[in-house]
Amino acid sequence: MTISLNVNGISQTVEITDGNTPLLWVIRDLLDLKGTKFGCGKAACGACTLHIDGEAVRSCSYPVKLAKGKTITTIEGLGNEENPHPVQQAWMEEIVPQCGYCQPGFMMATAALLDKIPEPTDADIDRNIINVCRCGTYYRMRKAIHKAAELSKSIETVKSENDA
Amino acid sequence: MPNNKKKISRRKFLVRGGLGTVGVVAIGSYIFRNPIRRQILGMANSMDMAYMGDTGNPMLWFEITKENSILLHSPKVEMGQGTFTSLAQMAADELEVPMHLIQVVHATTATGNIDGMSTGGSTSVSGLWQPLREMAATLREMLTLEAAKKLALQPKDLVLDKGTITGGNKTLTYAQIAEGVSEWDVPETPTLKSLKDYKYIGKPIPRVDLGAKVFGDPIFGMDATMPNMLYGTVVRPTKIGAIFEGADISQAEKMPGVVKIVQEPDFVGVVATSLTAAENAKNNISVTWKTPNNLNTEDIVAMMTVGNGKSTIIQKEGSALDEEEEEVVSLEFRSPIGAHAQIEPNGVLASVEGTRATIKIATQVIGLTRKEVAERLELDEENVNVIPTYLGGGFGRRLHTPHAIQAAVMSKAVGQPVKYFFTRQEEFQHDMFRPPTHHILKGKLNNEGLLEGLEHHFVSGDVGNNSAMIPSLLPTVLGADIGAIRGGFIQYTKIPNLRSTYWHVTLPFATSWWRSLGLLANTFAMESFIDAMAVKAGKNPVDFRLAQIEDDAAGKRLKAVIQAASDKANYQDDIKEGRAMGFAASVDAGTPCAQVAEISIENGAIKVHKVTCAMDPGVAVNPDQVRAQCEGAIIMGLSAAMHEQMYVEDGTLKPTIYGPYQMALMKHAPKEIDIVLLQGRDTPGAVGEPPLGPIGAAIANAVFRLSGKRLQEMPLKLV
Numbered sequence: 001m002t003i004s005l006n007v008n009g010i011s012q013t014v015e016i017t018d019g020n021t022p023l024l025w026v027i028r029d030l031l032d033l034k035g036t037k038f039g040c041g042k043a044a045c046g047a048c049t050l051h052i053d054g055e056a057v058r059s060c061s062y063p064v065k066l067a068k069g070k071t072i073t074t075i076e077g078l079g080n081e082e083n084p085h086p087v088q089q090a091w092m093e094e095i096v097p098q099c100g101y102c103q104p105g106f107m108m109a110t111a112a113l114l115d116k117i118p119e120p121t122d123a124d125i126d127r128n129i130i131n132v133c134r135c136g137t138y139y140r141m142r143k144a145i146h147k148a149a150e151l152s153k154s155i156e157t158v159k160s161e162n163d164a
Numbered sequence: 165m166p167n168n169k170k171k172i173s174r175r176k177f178l179v180r181g182g183l184g185t186v187g188v189v190a191i192g193s194y195i196f197r198n199p200i201r202r203q204i205l206g207m208a209n210s211m212d213m214a215y216m217g218d219t220g221n222p223m224l225w226f227e228i229t230k231e232n233s234i235l236l237h238s239p240k241v242e243m244g245q246g247t248f249t250s251l252a253q254m255a256a257d258e259l260e261v262p263m264h265l266i267q268v269v270h271a272t273t274a275t276g277n278i279d280g281m282s283t284g285g286s287t288s289v290s291g292l293w294q295p296l297r298e299m300a301a302t303l304r305e306m307l308t309l310e311a312a313k314k315l316a317l318q319p320k321d322l323v324l325d326k327g328t329i330t331g332g333n334k335t336l337t338y339a340q341i342a343e344g345v346s347e348w349d350v351p352e353t354p355t356l357k358s359l360k361d362y363k364y365i366g367k368p369i370p371r372v373d374l375g376a377k378v379f380g381d382p383i384f385g386m387d388a389t390m391p392n393m394l395y396g397t398v399v400r401p402t403k404i405g406a407i408f409e410g411a412d413i414s415q416a417e418k419m420p421g422v423v424k425i426v427q428e429p430d431f432v433g434v435v436a437t438s439l440t441a442a443e444n445a446k447n448n449i450s451v452t453w454k455t456p457n458n459l460n461t462e463d464i465v466a467m468m469t470v471g472n473g474k475s476t477i478i479q480k481e482g483s484a485l486d487e488e489e490e491e492v493v494s495l496e497f498r499s500p501i502g503a504h505a506q507i508e509p510n511g512v513l514a515s516v517e518g519t520r521a522t523i524k525i526a527t528q529v530i531g532l533t534r535k536e537v538a539e540r541l542e543l544d545e546e547n548v549n550v551i552p553t554y555l556g557g558g559f560g561r562r563l564h565t566p567h568a569i570q571a572a573v574m575s576k577a578v579g580q581p582v583k584y585f586f587t588r589q590e591e592f593q594h595d596m597f598r599p600p601t602h603h604i605l606k607g608k609l610n611n612e613g614l615l616e617g618l619e620h621h622f623v624s625g626d627v628g629n630n631s632a633m634i635p636s637l638l639p640t641v642l643g644a645d646i647g648a649i650r651g652g653f654i655q656y657t658k659i660p661n662l663r664s665t666y667w668h669v670t671l672p673f674a675t676s677w678w679r680s681l682g683l684l685a686n687t688f689a690m691e692s693f694i695d696a697m698a699v700k701a702g703k704n705p706v707d708f709r710l711a712q713i714e715d716d717a718a719g720k721r722l723k724a725v726i727q728a729a730s731d732k733a734n735y736q737d738d739i740k741e742g743r744a745m746g747f748a749a750s751v752d753a754g755t756p757c758a759q760v761a762e763i764s765i766e767n768g769a770i771k772v773h774k775v776t777c778a779m780d781p782g783v784a785v786n787p788d789q790v791r792a793q794c795e796g797a798i799i800m801g802l803s804a805a806m807h808e809q810m811y812v813e814d815g816t817l818k819p820t821i822y823g824p825y826q827m828a829l830m831k832h833a834p835k836e837i838d839i840v841l842l843q844g845r846d847t848p849g850a851v852g853e854p855p856l857g858p859i860g861a862a863i864a865n866a867v868f869r870l871s872g873k874r875l876q877e878m879p880l881k882l883v
């Protein structure tokens with residue numbers, strides 16, 4: 001079957017025999033975007049987290065056929081070296097990653113959280129950020145999440161000042 | 165209970181079993197009687213055998229690019245521990261170049277410097293400290309000599325600055341100097357700069373791989389690709405010890421996307437055009453397994469009991485305690501089977517063409533991976549190029565890479581590159597587990613309330629035995645498993661009568677290296693017992709520890725971290741606002757570490773609020789990354805001590821997925837981690853594993869202060 005989707009602002013069409021193929025493998029193997037990771041394939045670790053229409057989704061357990069016509073953002077589309085997303089900026093300032101493998105999933109989950117709750121409390125973070133990091137970077141991640149919230153706020157302020 | 169001054173009777177100590185029922189007879193041969201064993205043990209314990217690669221040829225280590233950046237081919241792999249950053253700092257300082265000109269890459273087996281020692285044991289920075297700086301300094305001098313030639317000046321008239329050399333009115337970049345040179349004048353190894361002259365060493369430089377890891381660059385083994393790549397998978401049994409007897413592949417063969425079913429004497433694999441096709445076909449192969457057992461957790465626990473297997477006395481001072489004596493108290497402890505659970509599954513991309521093979525893989529044993537593939541495919545080792553990638557976590561799991569052999573066999577069978585990686589279920593069922601342990605501690609106080617005798621009797625499955633990481637001779641010569649005994653020594657050296665006896669049992673499933681090896685379990689047992697003895701003696705646990713450590717060099721460093729952790733946390737025995745503190749300390753691979761855990765009990769569950777950690781790793785090449793390792797080790801140790809546990813049911817290892825295999829999540833991690841770094845020696849020591857030692861006991865000791873319950877089993881649970 002043919003499936004059209006928008007990935008990181010680019011319209012893509014993929015040919016796939018099995019519509020139940022997890023979106024993760026379409027993103028990684030067909031579209032060659034390797035930033036979204038495979039950890040468990042059972043929606044249990046969060047390494048594969050990306051955004052579908054702005055919502056954080058564990059793509060290893062999301063059949064590609066359901067993504068038809070949807071807008072998808074992966075870590076590669078969240079920001080880049082020249083223009084990092086506040087979450088990525090905060091992650092760099094706090095020097096969060098160790099092995100780094102879980103990190104894209106955490107950053108995508110965090111970006112989605114900040115969209116809903118711009119200034120999350122520790123309890124909000126505990127409730128919503130439930131991915132697994134084996135290297136144990138949670139301590140720095142929490143600091144980075146609070147910092148990202150601050151950075152986003154200052155970006156918003158600049159924006160509204162410019163608009164005014 | 166808050167009043168710790170109360171004496172606890174012996175009866176209370178014998179919570180579970182006790183010596184009466186277990187009966188320890190320490191008849192093992194004593195390790196220190198033989199001078200060779202003694203020497204090897206010393207080496208193994210201090211991890212002095214940290215590096216076994218090139219120490220003489222800078223050209224194997226460095227490459228200068230046309231753009232005047234310097235590639236450092238690292239013989240150690242980056243698995244999160246931050247080694248690449250520390251190595252870059254060391255190279256930049258001796259090469260006289262700014263950090264951004266150094267680019268660290270993994271050395272491949274084709275490009276050179278392969279470390280026979282693997283990456284592990286917290287040795288990467290300490291092991292390369294001398295050779296890397298020497299090679300960098302040598303290269304700097306070679307460039308200076310060559311520049312002198314090119315500029316027709318004396319080396320002493322040249323000025324080195326930021327990757328350039330200036331003399332007279334001319335400035336040459338390192339790249340310009342190196343261009344076209346085929347013969348170099350190589351100086352004697354230059355004198356290294358002194359610590360205070362370093363610009364980068366000792367500074368909290370941001371990780372060199374930060375950008376790649378924040379923007380999702382394809383740097384991991386799982387991300388490797390090659391043109392015409394196919395997907396492979398191997399059928400694996402779910403039962404412990406199952407032996408492959410044959411497979412019916414008639415269904416699978418016909419399935420869409422299947423390229424070939426590869427049948428070998430020891431495994432059957434599927435190669436297909438997509439991962440999904442390979443998995444589907446695999447599920448349609450029916451394999452006959454011979455399953456020798458239907459074990460359950462109780463069977464494993466019974467095997468893993470002090471008194472079983474072969475024993476070795478690893479520490480002996482004075483005489484043994486007399487069990488019959490009224491004042492001798494004892495406690496037992498247990499730790500469960502632990503999984504590595506690194507988030508990137510084991511995987512490999514293999515391409516075999518004729519007499520050559522290329523292997524892209526996340527491995528901690530580059531040389532061994534190459535050797536094993538070469539042997540199975542009957543290729544020359546020089547024709548097998550292993551290209552290491554970044555590791556999505558190592559923790560000891562990637563010291564074993566038989567999957568590289570299987571992928572290479574499949575690639576050869578289809579004549580195309582084959583990528584193969586484990587499912588999460590396979591990861592959990594075919595892990596090389598942290599072995600379960602059982603410990604019996606015995607102690608006796610003297611009239612002053614200090615220990616007159618202390619004994620640690622413990623049993624563990626294999627860690628270092630049969631392992632790739634250490635020369636196979638070592639365990640045999642030693643009689644003890646150098647992994648299992650990590651942390652198994654009694655550090656209270658003033659106690660006149662000491663025994664530490666290790667019992668060795670090989671389990672029916674594979675056990676091996678897991679970050680910090682025996683340290684986590686051994687320290688949990690010993691430091692919980694020390695706490696119990698301090699309580700019995702009516703003493704503050706910090707003073708109780710300090711009073712029983714010798715004032716030799718190692719003892720002073722241990723005392724210093726104990727004091728520093730206690731001061732920084734403002735350690736107190738009393739419960740304040742529902743929170744209690746617990747104290748523990750350990751020495752691992754020469755690095756002492758002490759921790760204070762601050763906990764409360766919420767809805768019947770232990771909640772860790774804060775951990776204070778004092779550690780003396782010697783020179784911290786990158787203090788920020790040393791702190792990161794402490795934070796990570798504390799959280800990983802907390803996870804293992806409080807949440808994690810594999811069990812065995814009807815011959816099957818379970819659970820097989822995150823979630824049921826409980827691990828610490830964001831909500832479990834302490835919100836405060838306070839780290840104090842001391843520098844008790846002028847070289848770098850071990851960092852990645854030592855801070856995993858104290859955490860389990862620190863938490864358990866805090867639980868005792870809060871609830872009066874002495875938890876004797878990991879994972880620590882109140883009910």
Ligand code: FES
Nearest residue numbers: 039040045046060
């Ligand atoms: S890979 Fe999707 S949640 Fe683990």
Ligand code: FES
Nearest residue numbers: 099100133134135
């Ligand atoms: S940084 Fe390694 S798993 Fe999170």
